[in-house]
Amino acid sequence: DTAVSQTPKYLVTQMGNDKSIKCEQNLGHDTMYWYKQDSKKFLKIMFSYNNKELIINETVPNRFSPKSPDKAHLNLHINSLELGDSAVYFCASSQDWATGNIQYFGAGTRLSVL
Amino acid sequence: GIQVEQSPPDLILQEGANSTLRCNFSDSVNNLQWFHQNPWGQLINLFYIPSGTKQNGRLSATTVATERYSLLYISSSQTTDSGVYFCAARGNKLVFGAGTILRVKS
Numbered sequence: 001d002t003a004v005s006q007t008p009k010y011l012v013t014q015m016g017n018d019k020s021i022k023c024e025q026n027l028g029h030d031t032m033y034w035y036k037q038d039s040k041k042f043l044k045i046m047f048s049y050n051n052k053e054l055i056i057n058e059t060v061p062n063r064f065s066p067k068s069p070d071k072a073h074l075n076l077h078i079n080s081l082e083l084g085d086s087a088v089y090f091c092a093s094s095q096d097w098a099t100g101n102i103q104y105f106g107a108g109t110r111l112s113v114l
Numbered sequence: 115g116i117q118v119e120q121s122p123p124d125l126i127l128q129e130g131a132n133s134t135l136r137c138n139f140s141d142s143v144n145n146l147q148w149f150h151q152n153p154w155g156q157l158i159n160l161f162y163i164p165s166g167t168k169q170n171g172r173l174s175a176t177t178v179a180t181e182r183y184s185l186l187y188i189s190s191s192q193t194t195d196s197g198v199y200f201c202a203a204r205g206n207k208l209v210f211g212a213g214t215i216l217r218v219k220s
Contacts, residue, residue: 033208040212041151041198041212041213041215042210042212042213043200043202043210044210045207045208045209048207056206056207058207088155090157101145102147102159102162103147103159103208104159105149105156105157105158105159107155107156108155108156108157110155
């Protein structure tokens with residue numbers, strides 16, 4: 001039983017398209033995150049939600065919009081995809097927003113924009 | 115915000131060798147984690163270690179919070195240890211270092 005699952009695993013699309021990545025966690029956690037890993041393997045947080053409320057919104061283009069229908073799901077929608085959006089996107093979750101919590105990561109979604 | 119620096123950036127080991135990876139962080143933290151990203155891209159949490167020492171099999175980690183560094187020890191390395199090792203420290207958000215790329219040769 002996968003704890004944090006993302007779909008799809010791979011996403012290849014043309015510039016200008018709109019796409020979504022879905023994330024679900026079955027750990028009963030309150031907090032979920034989206035991270036972006038670039039081609040140099042650098043990982044950076046994009047968004048964090050706690051109990052469906054946005055608590056972190058890093059300097060990310062408005063084309064990226066997270067949506068949390070419930071605390072077990074955090075989806076990422078990307079409008080007007082650009083070449084520079086090509087990366088691996090990771091979803092993660094932790095028990096809650098308290099500082100002492102371990103984050104568990106999904107397997108990642110490799111997005112390639114052509 | 116917090117700055118996290120890891121060293122060395124790259125490391126090549128012969129199977130069976132030991133190694134130490136270092137993580138320096140710029141400010142007080144109450145959450146320090148080590149992750150391994152395997153060659154298939156999966157990120158696995160190795161240790162949650164804001165202070166003190168922990169051991170898990172051939173891996174151990176030590177964080178000296180007052181001196182703002184953490185060390186990850188890998189003993190008797192195996193080819194399956196290859197991948198990227200990340201340190202991540204948290205102030206108001208988890209900040210990752212650039213990683214250490216480890217290659218273990220048989």
